[in-house]
Amino acid sequence: xxxxxxxxxxxxxxxxxxxxxxxxxxxxxxxxxxxxxxxxxxxxxxxxxxxxxxxxxxxxxxxxxxxxxxxxxxxxxxxxxxxxxxxxxxxxxxxxxxxxxxxxxxxxxxxxxxxxxxxxxxxxxxxxxxxxxxxxxxxxxxxxxxxxxxxxxxxxxxxxxxxxxxxxxxxxxxxxxxxxxxxxxxxxxxxxxxxxxxxxxxxxxxxxxxxxxxxxxxxxxxxxxxxxxxxxxxxxxxxxxxxxxxxxxxxxxxxxxxxxxxxxxxxxxxxxxxxxxxxxxxxxxxxxxxxxxxxxxxxxxxxxxxxxxxxxxxxxxxxxxxxxxxxxxxxxxxxxxxxxxxxxxxxxxxxxxxxxxxxxxxxxxxxxxxxxxxxxxxxxxxxxxxxxxxxxxxxxxxxxxxxxxxxx
Numbered sequence: 205x206x207x208x209x210x211x212x213x214x215x216x217x218x219x220x221x222x223x224x225x226x227x228x229x230x231x232x233x234x235x236x237x238x239x240x241x242x243x244x245x246x247x248x249x250x251x252x253x254x255x256x257x258x259x260x261x262x263x264x265x266x267x268x269x270x271x272x273x274x275x276x277x278x279x280x281x282x283x284x285x286x287x288x289x290x291x292x293x294x295x296x297x298x299x300x301x302x303x304x305x306x307x308x309x310x311x312x313x314x315x316x317x318x319x320x321x322x323x324x325x326x327x328x329x330x331x332x333x334x335x336x337x338x339x340x341x342x343x344x345x346x347x348x349x350x351x352x353x354x355x356x357x358x359x360x361x362x363x364x365x366x367x368x369x370x371x372x373x374x375x376x377x378x379x380x381x382x383x384x385x386x387x388x389x390x391x392x393x394x395x396x397x398x399x400x401x402x403x404x405x406x407x408x409x410x411x412x413x414x415x416x417x418x419x420x421x422x423x424x425x426x427x428x429x430x431x432x433x434x435x436x437x438x439x440x441x442x443x444x445x446x447x448x449x450x451x452x453x454x455x456x457x458x459x460x461x462x463x464x465x466x467x468x469x470x471x472x473x474x475x476x477x478x479x480x481x482x483x484x485x486x487x488x489x490x491x492x493x494x495x496x497x498x499x500x501x502x503x504x505x506x507x508x509x510x511x512x513x514x515x516x517x518x519x520x521x522x523x524x525x526x527x528x529x530x531x532x533x534x535x536x537x538x539x540x541x542x543x544x545x546x547x548x549x550x551x552x553x554x555x556x557x558x559x560x561x562x563x564x565x566x567x568x569x570x571x572x573x574x575x576x577x578x579x580x581x582x583x584x585x586x587x588x589x590x591x592x593x594x595x596x597x598x599x600x601x602x603x604x605x606x607x608x609x610x611x612x
Contacts, residue, residue: 210252213244266310273312278305288521289534292512367516367583382416383458385433386465404431406469407608410462411477413438413590414505418477420593421600430608433471435462441478444493470498473611475559475604477505479589481546491556501611503604504550506560507543508589509571510536515585519573527579532570540566559603565595 220237228234248255258264267274281301285293293301320329407430409415409422415436422432440455444463448456466474474494476487482504491502511518512534522533543562550558565572565584574582575594584595591599 206248207252207254209244210248210254213241213248214254214258216241216244270306270309270313273309273317274305277308277312278302281305281308289512366520367580382419382434382436383461384419384435385431386435386469404429405473406431406433406471407473407475408433408435408462408466408469408471409475409477410435410442411505412436412440412479414479414508415475415477417508417590417596418475418505418600418604419596421591421596421598422604424593424597425600425605426608427605433465433469435465436477441480442476442490444490444497466494466497466499472499473501473503473608474499475503475505479508481507481542482550484546484549487550487556488553491553495555500555502553502556503607504556504558506547506558506562507539508561508591509565509585510539510589511585512536512588514587515573516583519579519583523573527573528569529574530567530569530571531573535570557607559599559607561599561603564599564603 216237220234220241223237224234245255245259250256250260278301281304282293285297285301289297320333407422407426409418409432413436415434416438419434419436426432435458437455437458440458442462443459445456445459446463448460476490487504494502518531518534519527523531540562543560547558547560550556562571572584572595573579574584575598576582582594583592584598586592
């Protein structure tokens with residue numbers, strides 16, 4: 205009977221390990237599994253086969269002895285590593301943190317905990333601990349009264365004070381989207397006849413917030429003989445639609461509006477943009493429909509460099525002393541591989557073109573953190589993946605405009 209009890213306890217702990225994750229409600233009913241499992245293991249006693257052979261293993265006993273120091277060390281190290289990394293930790297970093305935590309926990313147990321458990325000089329130890337606790341309480345109160353020593357993190361809380369490019373970048377983005385350059389300014393207003401100058405070439409930029417971020421660069425760099433039309437909505441991927449449900453979602457309403465406008469206006473060139481990598485099958489279908497609707501050339505905007513945290517914070521946390529123009533710090537290298545695959549797998553069509561921003565903005569040393577000579581004014585990204593106006597103009601000037609000139 206005790207053997208069955210210990211095995212039941214172990215099974216409950218195993219089930220809890222498999223079932224409880226970051227999405228589990230805590231405290232919730234699942235918390236009873238490890239609690240009851242631990243109770244059953246203890247209640248079964250030390251002489252059941254499972255407890256004697258498995259839990260009494262010297263390695264597991266050692267883990268038990270250092271478990272409290274391990275509890276104290278591991279979370280502090282993980283938190284500091286995530287701050288320095290400005291995001292999630294990769295597998296190798298997690299393994300390294302585990303090894304460091306185990307080593308520090310053993311040293312803590314061996315040179316501190318064991319000595320404090322020794323009854324010798326227990327009065328001196330007690331007084332020393334009380335004084336140490338008093339010091340911690342004083343420091344805690346002092347930090348609280350000074351608002352967390354906020355002078356140390358002023359730049360991190362307010363990166364705009366160091367990067368003047370950020371406010372300009374925020375002003376250049378509009379969360380509710382853009383509809384510009386059409387005979388009507390919003391989808392709800394019936395559109396009249398085309399009001400554009402007949403001697404100007406038309407380019408339609410259509411997509412999500414990555415289409416928005418190219419607005420500044422194209423407005424700045426487009427030659428006077430080009431007419432920019434812009435239709436964007438954050439999170440809305442371009443899709444040909446002529447029938448939608450009622451009431452329509454914002455993205456569907458935008459795509460319906462643009463689809464009808466393309467049929468009537470027949471812009472010479474359409475630039476499609478979205479944050480996600482292009483699925484070749486979806487891109488191929490979209491391309492075919494646009495060509496059938498009278499579009500002459502279709503441009504697909506590739507992936508922008510992505511960082512695990514906002515680039516200004518990465519610079520202020522990791523690259524402060526010597527800011528490199530190209531960096532791999534907290535760079536999402538998988539995005540670079542995804543962009544390369546999308547480029548290789550992209551449809552081979554005579555009227556389709558892939559705009560590779562990664563190829564322009566990155567090299568073997570990483571991706572551009574700033575343009576020009578000053579990181580403060582030359583910042584390339586205001587967050588994890590959107591270009592600043594300066595970087596938008598740089599991409600437009602070096603990638604899109606030369607392509608438009610070749611297409612004339």
